[in-house]
Amino acid sequence: MKKSEYELLASQWDAEGMAIDEKAIENSVLYEKDAEKSVAYIIFNVPEKLNGIPVAAFERVGDLIREAEMDDDVKTIVFKGNGDCFGSGADAAELGYYIGYGKNKKGERAGRPAQRQRILPDRNLLSESLGNRVTNCLKATICQVHGYCYGGHMKIALGADMIVASPDAQFTHPAFRYLGSAPQDMYLWIENLGLKKMKEIMLTMRPLTAEEGERIGFVNQVVPREELDAAVDEYVTAISFMPLDGLMIGKSMMRIAMEARGKGVGEVGNWIGHAWATNLSLAEGEYNFVKERRDKGLAQALRDRDAAVAPRFRLGGKLG
Numbered sequence: 164m165k166k167s168e169y170e171l172l173a174s175q176w177d178a179e180g181m182a183i184d185e186k187a188i189e190n191s192v193l194y195e196k197d198a199e200k201s202v203a204y205i206i207f208n209v210p211e212k213l214n215g216i217p218v219a220a221f222e223r224v225g226d227l228i229r230e231a232e233m234d235d236d237v238k239t240i241v242f243k244g245n246g247d248c249f250g251s252g253a254d255a256a257e258l259g260y261y262i263g264y265g266k267n268k269k270g271e272r273a274g275r276p277a278q279r280q281r282i283l284p285d286r287n288l289l290s291e292s293l294g295n296r297v298t299n300c301l302k303a304t305i306c307q308v309h310g311y312c313y314g315g316h317m318k319i320a321l322g323a324d325m326i327v328a329s330p331d332a333q334f335t336h337p338a339f340r341y342l343g344s345a346p347q348d349m350y351l352w353i354e355n356l357g358l359k360k361m362k363e364i365m366l367t368m369r370p371l372t373a374e375e376g377e378r379i380g381f382v383n384q385v386v387p388r389e390e391l392d393a394a395v396d397e398y399v400t401a402i403s404f405m406p407l408d409g410l411m412i413g414k415s416m417m418r419i420a421m422e423a424r425g426k427g428v429g430e431v432g433n434w435i436g437h438a439w440a441t442n443l444s445l446a447e448g449e450y451n452f453v454k455e456r457r458d459k460g461l462a463q464a465l466r467d468r469d470a471a472v473a474p475r476f477r478l479g480g481k482l483g
Contacts, residue, residue, distance in 0.1 A: 168288045169219035172261075175280045180260025182217035191216045192223045193245075194230070200396075201238040201403040203231040210246025213311060215254040218261045221315055222288055225296035232302050238410055239402045240300065241395055242319055243307040252314015252337060255461055259453045262441050281441050285434035289315065294348065295430060297322035299418060301411040303402045307395045308332045308373075309388055313478070321351040326381065327395050329388040333370035334381070337478060338440070340368040340468065341452035346440035350429025354421075355381045369476040 169183050182188070193206040205227050207214040231237045244250050253261075261284050263276025297304060297319050306312070306320045308328040317336050320326055338346050344365035352361045356371070360379055364371055376382035386394045402410070418426075445451050455464035469477040 167219070168222050168284075168292055172284050172288065175283050176263050177260040177265050180265075181219065181257055182254065183219050188217055188220045188223055191220045192227065194227050196231075196234070196237065198236040200399055201236065202241060202399045203227075203234070203237045203239070204241050204243060205231075207242075207244040207250045207316070209254075210244075212251070212254060213248050214244045214246060214250035214316070215252060216250070216315075218253045218257050218284070218288065221253070221293040224319070225292040228296045228300055228304075232300055235407060237302060238405065238407060239303040239305060239399050241305045241307055241399065242323065243395075244309070244316075248310025249306065249308040249312045249332070250314075250316030250319075251311045252316055255337075255456075255465070258341075259456075264453065275442065278438055278442070281438035282434060285437045289318070289437075290430060290434045294318050294322060294433065298351070298421075298426070298430075301414045303405075303410060303414075305395060305398055307391055308334075308382075309391060311370075313337055313370075318348075321348070321355050325383045325398065326376070327384045327386065327391065327398065328373040328376065328382050329391055330373050330385055331388065332373035332376070332382070332385075333478075334373075334376060335364055335368070335370040335478065338437075339365050340478065341450075342437075342440040342443060346433070346437035348429040348433035350425045350432075354424070367476055368472075368478075370478060 169181070173183075191207070191209045193204075193208050195204040195206065196202070197204075205224060207216060209216050228240060231240045242249075263280030265274065293315065304323040304325070306323045306326045308320065308326055310329075310331055310333070312320050312328075312332060312334045314337055317334055320334065336347060347365070352365070355361075356364065357379055360371070360375075363369075371381070373382055373385045377385045384394060450468065452464065452468075455467070458464075459467065465479060469479045
C-alpha cells in the first residue's frame with residue numbers, strides 16, 4: 164500500500180503537533196460530483212476554524228484533483244468553502260511544527276530544524292502534492308471565494324483558471340507577515356497580480372480586496388454573496404459545452420506557454436524560498452510569530468499583530 168506524504172513526513176516534522184487522523188482529514192475536505200453538469204466540487208469543511216485545514220489535508224486536495232482529472236464525467240472542478248469563508252490556509256496551530264520545530268515550553272530555546280526538515284514538506288506536500296496539481300490540472304478550475312482566501316487557499320486561487328468572488332473576499336498569504344516577502348511562487352504572483360500590485364501586497368502584508376482583484380484581472384467576476392452559487396453555475400454550464408478533448412488539449416497548450424514564461428522556475432523557487440524564510444535570523448524586537456503564539460496563544464497573538472497596523476493592512480476583521 165502506497166504511503167501518504169504525511170506518513171512519510173512523520174520522521175521529519177514534529178508529528179505530535181500535527182493533525183494526521185485519517186477520518187479528520189477526510190472530513191476537512193469533502194468531494195461531490197454532479198455528472199449532469201460535468202462538475203466536481205472540492206469543499207473545505209472546517210468552518211469552526213475558518214476552514215484552516217490540517218497541513219496533511221492539502222495532500223487530500225491534490226488527490227481529489229487527480230481523481231476529478233481522470234474522470235470523464237468531469238470537465239470543471241469548483242473549489243468552495245463551507246461557513247464564513249473560502250479558507251484561511253493551513254491550521255495555524257500546526258505552523259512551525261510541520262517544518263520540524265518541537266513543542267518547546269516557555270523559557271526553552273527552540274532548536275533549529277535541519278534544512279531537509281524544511282524542504283521536504285514544502286516540496287513534497289505543499290508544492291508537488293497540492294500547488295502543482297492545481298496549476299497543472301487539465302480540467303477547468305474555478306475558485307468560488309467568499310471571505311478570507313489566505314495561505315494555502317490563496318495558493319489554490321493563484322493556480323486556478325478562474326475566480327468568482329463575493330465583495331467581502333480578501334486575498335493574501337499570512338506568511339508575508341510572519342516570514343517576510345520571500346516564500347512564494349513569484350511566477351504565479353506576478354502573472355496574477357502584476358509586478359507593482361504583487362510588491363504592494365507582499366511588502367505591506369495587506370490583503371487584496373475582491374474589487375481590486377477584479378480591476379487587475381485576478382478575479383473574473385464579483386457578485387453578491389447570495390448570488391455566488393448561481394454565478395459559478397453559469398461558468399460551469401458554459402464550460403460543459405466544451406468537448407472534453409478540446410478542453411484538455413487547450414489546457415495542455417496553455418501549460419507550454421506558461422513554462423516558457425517561467426512557471427517551472429517559480430515552482431522550484433517556492434519551496435526553496437520557504438526553506439530559507441523559515442530559517443530567518445530575527446533581530447531583537449522583531450516580530451516572532453512562533454514565540455508570540457507560544458506565550459500568548461494563537462488567537463491573542465494574531466489579534467495583537469493586527470492591532471499594530473492601520474485597518475486596511477489588517478488580515479483579520481469582520482467577515483461579511
